[in-house]
Amino acid sequence: MSSPLFIPLKFFLIALDFFITIITFGWLGIIQRATADPGLRTVPVGDDESHRVQPAYKNNLTTTPVPGAGTLYDLAKMGFEKYADKKCMGYREFVGWKTPKVKEFGDTYWKTFGEVGIVSAKFGAALRGAGLEAAPPTTNLEQVTTKSRLAIFENTCPEWMIAALGAFGQSITVATIYATLGMDAVEHAVNDNIISVIVCNKRNVEALIKRKDNMPTLKTIVYTNDLIAKSETVDLPATPDGMTIVSFEDFCAGGDTEKFPPTPPEPDTTAVIMYTSGSTGKPKGVVITHRCIVGACAAGDIELGIRKGEDVYLGYLPLAHIMELMAEFVMVSQGVLICYADPKSLSATGAFPTGALEHFAPTIMVAVPKIWDTIKKGLQAKVAASPPVAQFLVNTAFEAKTYADTYGYDTPLFNALVFKKFKKAIGGNLRFAISGGGPLNGEVQDFIRRAFGFPLCQGYGLTETVAGLTFQARDDFRHGIAGVCIPSAEAKLVSTPDICDKAGQPYLSTDRTDVEGEKVWGRGEICTKGVNVSSGYYMNEEATKEAFDDDGWFHTGDIGQFMADGSIKIVDRKKNLVKLKGGEYIALEKMEMVFGNSDFVDAVGGGICVYGDGDMDRPVALMQLKMEHTMIWAKKNGIEGDFETLLKDPKVYEAVMKDMKEQHAKSDLSHLEKLVAVQLLNSPWTPENGCLTAANKLQRKAVIQSFENEFNDLKPKGIF
Numbered sequence: 223m224s225s226p227l228f229i230p231l232k233f234f235l236i237a238l239d240f241f242i243t244i245i246t247f248g249w250l251g252i253i254q255r256a257t258a259d260p261g262l263r264t265v266p267v268g269d270d271e272s273h274r275v276q277p278a279y280k281n282n283l284t285t286t287p288v289p290g291a292g293t294l295y296d297l298a299k300m301g302f303e304k305y306a307d308k309k310c311m312g313y314r315e316f317v318g319w320k321t322p323k324v325k326e327f328g329d330t331y332w333k334t335f336g337e338v339g340i341v342s343a344k345f346g347a348a349l350r351g352a353g354l355e356a357a358p359p360t361t362n363l364e365q366v367t368t369k370s371r372l373a374i375f376e377n378t379c380p381e382w383m384i385a386a387l388g389a390f391g392q393s394i395t396v397a398t399i400y401a402t403l404g405m406d407a408v409e410h411a412v413n414d415n416i417i418s419v420i421v422c423n424k425r426n427v428e429a430l431i432k433r434k435d436n437m438p439t440l441k442t443i444v445y446t447n448d449l450i451a452k453s454e455t456v457d458l459p460a461t462p463d464g465m466t467i468v469s470f471e472d473f474c475a476g477g478d479t480e481k482f483p484p485t486p487p488e489p490d491t492t493a494v495i496m497y498t499s500g501s502t503g504k505p506k507g508v509v510i511t512h513r514c515i516v517g518a519c520a521a522g523d524i525e526l527g528i529r530k531g532e533d534v535y536l537g538y539l540p541l542a543h544i545m546e547l548m549a550e551f552v553m554v555s556q557g558v559l560i561c562y563a564d565p566k567s568l569s570a571t572g573a574f575p576t577g578a579l580e581h582f583a584p585t586i587m588v589a590v591p592k593i594w595d596t597i598k599k600g601l602q603a604k605v606a607a608s609p610p611v612a613q614f615l616v617n618t619a620f621e622a623k624t625y626a627d628t629y630g631y632d633t634p635l636f637n638a639l640v641f642k643k644f645k646k647a648i649g650g651n652l653r654f655a656i657s658g659g660g661p662l663n664g665e666v667q668d669f670i671r672r673a674f675g676f677p678l679c680q681g682y683g684l685t686e687t688v689a690g691l692t693f694q695a696r697d698d699f700r701h702g703i704a705g706v707c708i709p710s711a712e713a714k715l716v717s718t719p720d721i722c723d724k725a726g727q728p729y730l731s732t733d734r735t736d737v738e739g740e741k742v743w744g745r746g747e748i749c750t751k752g753v754n755v756s757s758g759y760y761m762n763e764e765a766t767k768e769a770f771d772d773d774g775w776f777h778t779g780d781i782g783q784f785m786a787d788g789s790i791k792i793v794d795r796k797k798n799l800v801k802l803k804g805g806e807y808i809a810l811e812k813m814e815m816v817f818g819n820s821d822f823v824d825a826v827g828g829g830i831c832v833y834g835d836g837d838m839d840r841p842v843a844l845m846q847l848k849m850e851h852t853m854i855w856a857k858k859n860g861i862e863g864d865f866e867t868l869l870k871d872p873k874v875y876e877a878v879m880k881d882m883k884e885q886h887a888k889s890d891l892s893h894l895e896k897l898v899a900v901q902l903l904n905s906p907w908t909p910e911n912g913c914l915t916a917a918n919k920l921q922r923k924a925v926i927q928s929f930e931n932e933f934n935d936l937k938p939k940g941i942f
Contacts, residue, residue: 228614235615236622239635248631255630263695263706264788272731272744273714274788275707284709285753286516287523287555292489293512294390297519297555302339305531305557310335311380312582313562318451320574325449325567327574330581335557338384343484344477345388350485351478352419352442352466356393359488361509361757363395363495369439371495373411373420375399378541379448379562381470383550385421386541388477390512393487397495397507398542400916402909405433407505411497412437414507414761423448424456427467431459442466444473449564489513495760496544496685507760508544508685515548517753518688521708522552525681525693526586526654531557534651536584538563543917545658545681545689549588558586565593569647571600583649590659591666592918594678595818595825598669601644602821603850616640623672627699637675644673652676654696658689659917661792661811663819664701665888680704682792686769686776687711688754692790704782704790711752713790714775715744715782721796724807724892729781729794736783736793738890743784747796749775800834800841803941808834808841808895814920816889817843817897820881822855824848828907828914831925832897833933838940840898844929847878847902869902878902899939901932 243249264274275283291297301310314327333341349372357370372389374396376382389396397415399408401423408430412420416439422430424445434440441464450456461467468476487493493512497505535553537560539546553560563578570577579587605616619636626633633641645652652674657667658681670678682704683691691713694705707713717730723737729745736742751774758766769777781794793809800808813832817823823830827846834841849865855877856868868874878900886896907913912924926933 232614232618235618235635239622239633242634243626243631246634248634251630251632258697260695260697260787262788264784266743267712267714270714270731272746272784273712274743274784275712276709279707279709283711283752284517284520284524285513287520287552291555292516293487293491294387294493294515294551295484295486295512297516297551298339298342298387298390301554301557302335304335306334306336306339308335308531308557309333309559310338310554311383311560311562313380314578314581316449316451318453323572325564325573327567327581333380335554338387341474342384342387343391343479344474345385346390346392346394346477346484347388347479347482348473348477349389349394349419350392350482351476354392354394354419356485357395357487357491359491361490361492361511363492363509363760367416369416369418371395371397371415371417373397373399373408373415373417374542375401375408375411375420375422375426376446377401377423377448377564378537378539378546379446381421381446381448382541383537383554383560384474385444385470386547387554390487390493391484392482393485393491395492395495398497398547400497400540400542400909402540402916403505404910405429407497409433409436410505411507412440415495418442419444421446421470424450424458424469428457428459431462431465431467434462434465440465442468444468444470446470487512489516494544494547496542496547498685506762506765508756509758509760510544510685510688510756514688514754514756515551517710518548518690518708519552519555521690521693521710521754522548523556524709525690526552526656528552528556528558529585533558533585534582535560535586536563536568536578536582537561538565538568538578539588539590540916543659544685545588545683548689568593569597569600577647579648580646581649583651585651585653587652587655589655589657590918591657591662591815592825592829594657594662594666594670597648598666598673599821599825599848599851601647601673603854606851606854620672624668627668627672641673641675645675648674655679656681656693658683660919661702661815663815665819667701682790683708684778686756686778687750687752688756690754691748691750691778694789698789702791703785704792706789707750708752708754710754711750713748713750715746715784716749716777717746718781718796721781721794722807723794724894726807729783733783741786743786743788745783745793746781748778748780748782748790748792750778751775801836802834802841802894803836803839806892806894808892810834810841810922813841813843813891813895813897816891817845817882817885820878820885821851822848822878822881824906826906827904828925829920830900831907831920831922833922833926833937834940838937839942840940841895842899842901842936842940843897844901844903844925844932844936845878846906847874847904849904865904869904875900875902899936901929901936903929903932905929 561582567573619640692705824846830845
């Protein structure tokens with residue numbers, strides 16, 4: 223608000239808030255922040271300062287969250303028995319589509335730990351009845367010719383997890399397939415793994431049958447009704463000779479647990495062949511043993527600070543992604559309730575009568591950066607559409623909160639007036655959240671922390687490390703910090719003499735300062751070793767030798783540095799630094815993280831794709847323009863026309879470029895990493911059209927190929 227009447231009100235509210243802080247002893251936080259000294263968050267292994275581990279776990283890496291549990295079957299069995307009468311899984315009945323973009327939900331249904339234990343055992347027995355056998359305890363899978371693998375091609379839902387639990391109880395390996403990938407990916411996984419049984423959604427049964435001749439080993443299709451309303455009819459095709467098509471419920475009902483009691487796996491039995499989302503070429507299948515996932519769960523339990531038998535977890539990320547699978551097994555082992563949803567129904571904008579966050583009120587949440595960015599922009603859009611007085615109050619609250627966070631105290635008045643209402647939209651109970659799967663914009667991280675009042679910490683890992691490698695401390699408020707080594711792993715930096723920073727200097731493990739002059743304990747490619755690290759890729763010896771060395775170190779391909787306190791900061795990728803015409807380097811992913819924070823960028827539609835190469839002087843970008851923000855901006859600035867008209871309006875373009883300059887000015891990007899031109903788009907990038915991976919990561923080449931004409935018009939603007 224611009225009215226001068228609100229200036230004294232603003233200072234009065236901030237002063238009153240601070241007064242309440244003083245009389246409630248909130249000022250103690252200032253003293254605690256001023257005197258806090260975290261010391262070294264990691265310590266060197268031996269004499270090598272660039273080889274580090276958490277102090278408490280030096281020479282004693284953690285291996286299991288539950289003493290005596292060496293496999294996922296062990297973890298689940300102990301959870302089922304200890305928490306038998308507590309709720310284990312919850313989901314809402316899908317009623318239908320309220321509008322083309324809003325799902326309507328009805329009653330909520332629950333299963334206890336005891337009930338999940340029974341039904342998963344019956345599913346496992348049914349797998350044995352369908353001809354599957356226990357897998358031998360080995361990772362040399364090329365030598366295994368028995369039918370000992372189950373494929374799951376379905377969205378995250380209770381049936382997905384129950385199927386995996388049942389398979390693991392019979393020593394059967396699960397091959398995961400992202401539900402958003404097409405039938406080519408299914409064929410690849412089925413044929414590579416001698417798959418005879420697959421779990422899928424009822425909507426996909428017909429497509430599988432049409433391809434049956436290309437998948438001769440496939441004999442049984444078990445279908446779920448996830449997100450299919452009772453009033454909806456999905457016809458099944460005729461069952462071909464030699465095949466069985468059966469509902470998930472009927473398949474479980476046919477499981478004979480007396481004839482096929484559990485066949486517990488060994489720690490070295492392969493639990494999962496997890497196919498990466500395929501950012502480059504054919505997806506790679508990562509071979510992950512029970513020992514690996516259990517080790518990662520041990521670290522996850524410690525870092526999450528699980529309240530056994532009390533916490534509530536929201537499960538909505540793809541279970542075909544290792545981060546979600548690992549997290550859910552942590553929850554099962556510790557008696558935590560898992561509530562199932564999908565990414566597009568988290569808030570009331572995509573669900574009726576309430577979003578999943580508000581309905582289930584989780585205490586712990588894991589999300590990828592895109593989700594946090596969407597939540598931030600959705601909240602900002604609501605504030606922008608609210609009356610001026612409400613906007614004034616929210617802006618004042620954030621200003622006060624920003625200052626308070628800097629010095630270590632809280633804002634009790636604004637918590638009651640503003641932030642309490644924000645919390646209600648996400649259930650009001652979130653006490654901790656993790657961002658993983660990619661770098662998190664610092665501005666987004668700060669916004670979420672301040673708006674909702676819980677620590678949002680970054681995690682860093684890969685499928686090959688079972689999601690975990692480093693984790694940011696809750697009291698670490700710095701941007702861009704990936705964190706410290708998790709309790710089940712150690713990390714070291716390996717010099718990359720052929721890869722240079724922006725100043726043209728190679729990344730060396732012996733470096734003691736970085737390109738900004740900050741103290742570091744080495745720079746180089748991040749490598750890791752620990753119980754949670756995979757042994758390699760399925761039927762891909764060349765890729766395995768490239769990423770896994772003979773000493774057991776996995777080479778991530780990410781360039782990092784150990785900061786002065788021993789935390790890792792990722793600064794580059796071996797294959798993602800681009801050299802411009804003048805020989806200078808720019809970091810495309812970092813630029814996308816910074817510029818993607820603009821309110822004009824539609825994160826849901828795919829975000830922004832930055833481009834530069836050796837023929838160019840400066841970078842350019844293709845970006846999805848956010849309709850809601852653009853229409854509000856146009857109305858405020860007296861510009862008329864529908865969204866397609868605004869896409870081509872020079873004034874809109876000028877506003878976007880102005881905002882991009884502001885985002886650049888707030889960042890630590892170099893002057894060379896300033897965008898000189900953008901192309902505004904309104905054709906969303908999705909996994910279905912190949913512009914995003916199944917994990918919603920940008921497919922740069924696919925975007926450029928899909929928008930070849932627009933790109934050809936754009937690129938010359940970066941050549942002077």
